[in-house]
Amino acid sequence: MPNHLDCNQLTFSLYPEPEKMFMYEQYYRDGEWQPGQIVPFHNIELSPAANILNYGQGIFEGMKAYRSVKGHIVLFRPERNAARFVRSAQKLAMAPVEEERFLQAVKETVLANEAFIPEDPEGRCSLYIRPVMIGTEPLLGVRPSKEYLFYIFTSPVGPYFPGVGxxxxxxxxxxxxxxxxxxxxxxxxxxxxxxxxxxxxxxxxxxxxxxxxxxxxxxxxxxxxxxxxxxxxxxxxxxxxxxxxxxxxxxxxxxxxxxxxxxxxxxxxxxxxxxxxxxxxxxxxxxxxxxxxxxxxxxxxxxxxxxxxxxxxxxxxxxxxxxxxxxxxxxxxxxxxxxxx
Ligand SMILES: Cc1ncc(COP(=O)(O)O)c(C=O)c1O
Structure with a gap:
């Protein structure tokens, strides 16, 4: 197994070469979500006046993909994350991502990063999945953004609290x-x-x-x-x-x-x-x-x-x-x- 997936070496941190991985991205403009796509992991361009950078209109989720002992790639209760992502968006007056779209996007991102899912029958290591949504519209007054970016990136991870748990x-x-x-x-x-x-x-x-x-x-x-x-x-x-x-x-x-x-x-x-x-x-x-x-x-x-x-x-x-x-x-x-x- 390549070193970057060795469960004994993995910690809860971002994979050191994320540009080798893939991410999902989807923009909300003109009052609707545009088609989303899987693209190589890349930096995001934002106006210095973007809502997220000034007023922090941003939400996220945290999920994991595992290689099960039956040889499947599996997610745990992803529909609960989809529902929470909608509630978080509503609470911050952001444009919600429809739950089915969220689930599909998560699955596509996991499959695109399949080579980075560690194998660990003890359950300590996995592919962490990070869906994020940010308000991208440049503005000065405090109000909800009219433009959003929904993206998902992943990273192989080990335990959040190092040591013996x-x-x-x-x-x-x-x-x-x-x-x-x-x-x-x-x-x-x-x-x-x-x-x-x-x-x-x-x-x-x-x-x-x-x-x-x-x-x-x-x-x-x-x-x-x-x-x-x-x-x-x-x-x-x-x-x-x-x-x-x-x-x-x-x-x-x-x-x-x-x-x-x-x-x-x-x-x-x-x-x-x-x-x-x-x-x-x-x-x-x-x-x-x-x-x-x-x-x-x-x-x-x-x-x-x-x-x-x-x-x-x-x-x-x-x-x-x-x-x-x-x-x-x-x-x-x-x-x-x-x-x-
Ligand atoms: C503040 C806070 N509480 C609780 C949790 C646990 O939530 P979950 O079990 O959905 O990961 C998290 C995220 O992991 C969190 O950030």
């Missing part, structure tokens, strides 16, 4: 999203505010920030790019309710797997940081990038709390179920896996 998180005095804001959209603008806190977390010896709600500064929301679960000592799996968090597709899948396959009661409700550090026997993050990543410790108000007294057992069980379905190792009772080829 266990992270230490810290609560800092900073919030990611507020009620009735854009936290539930996959808006590019939700992420720049998480960069300084992430740098600060690393300076303090942690891997990432655990964000609390902006009103009470007490209820757990999520990490910078992954949803949060706490398995309580009473045997209930708890995850923050939807609202200002991103409605993660991995989160949604884990809720269903825990209930159906493991008979674990799941509650979507406000869960305070105090409840987590006092009553959780296990905590983990989940997302397309993060897959399922166990949390060993959480720093809060100057104290580091051990939040794992269960040897990450549930995180491992859920990872085996989720990646088992994604890689066609076990039966997919939900029709979640889409075969591209």
């Amino acid at each position: 266990v992270v230490r998180l810290v609560v800092l005095d900073v919030h990611r999203a507020s009620p009735n804001g854009t936290g539930d959209a996959k808006a590019a603008a939700n992420y720049p505010g998480t960069m300084r806190p992430k740098v600060e977390a690393k300076k303090q010896g942690f891997d990432d920030v655990l964000y609390l709600d902006a009103v009470h500064n007490f209820y757990v929301e999520e990490a910078g790019a992954a949803n949060f679960f706490a398995y309580m000592k009473n045997g209930t799996l708890v995850t923050p309710q939807l609202g200002s968090i991103l409605p993660g597709i991995t989160r949604e899948s884990i809720i269903q797997l825990a209930k159906d396959q493991l008979n674990i009661p799941v509650e979507e409700r406000p869960v305070s940081i105090e409840e987590v550090v006092e009553n959780a026997q296990e905590c983990f993050l989940c997302g397309t990038g993060a897959t399922i990543t166990a949390i060993s410790e959480i720093g809060w108000k100057g104290t580091v709390h051990n939040v794992n007294n269960n040897n990450f057992q549930l995180a491992h069980q859920l990872f085996d179920l989720l990646s088992g379905i994604q890689l066609q190792k076990i039966e997919d009772p939900y029709g979640w896996v889409h075969i591209v080829k």
Whole structure:
């Protein structure tokens, strides 16, 4: 296998020679989407006054293509990403991409980059797929763009959190999203505010920030790019309710797997940081990038709390179920896996 696809060497970063790969691009002009096409990966020309460069009208998605153990190239619940892309676009007053078009474009992009899909029966490596839409119209006043570019590029990737898939998180005095804001959209603008806190977390010896709600500064929301679960000592799996968090597709899948396959009661409700550090026997993050990543410790108000007294057992069980379905190792009772080829 060529080196660039060696799963032991892959990290969650952009492939160093993206110009060897292909991308999809489609423009929205004169009130309608123009025909889209697969083209070699290339730089984009934008006016310095483009909306995205000044007012940040941009959304994206994150998906993965896998080589399954049955030899297929597969996607996981891509229709959920298509639906979320529409909701994100609507939230930012952008022209939505019709779901069928989105799915077709994703499939075409994956097939064009087939040679870059790593093979990994452990589920750590895959071809990351990044659909993006940006407002391209040059303007000065703050208003929605009348022109958009929808594009998709890909990159072979390894794990989002390097190491053994266990992270230490810290609560800092900073919030990611507020009620009735854009936290539930996959808006590019939700992420720049998480960069300084992430740098600060690393300076303090942690891997990432655990964000609390902006009103009470007490209820757990999520990490910078992954949803949060706490398995309580009473045997209930708890995850923050939807609202200002991103409605993660991995989160949604884990809720269903825990209930159906493991008979674990799941509650979507406000869960305070105090409840987590006092009553959780296990905590983990989940997302397309993060897959399922166990949390060993959480720093809060100057104290580091051990939040794992269960040897990450549930995180491992859920990872085996989720990646088992994604890689066609076990039966997919939900029709979640889409075969591209
Ligand atoms: C802020 C945030 N929360 C949660 C997630 C997880 O969402 P999903 O499971 O759909 O990848 C992501 C993206 O991966 C994210 O950026």
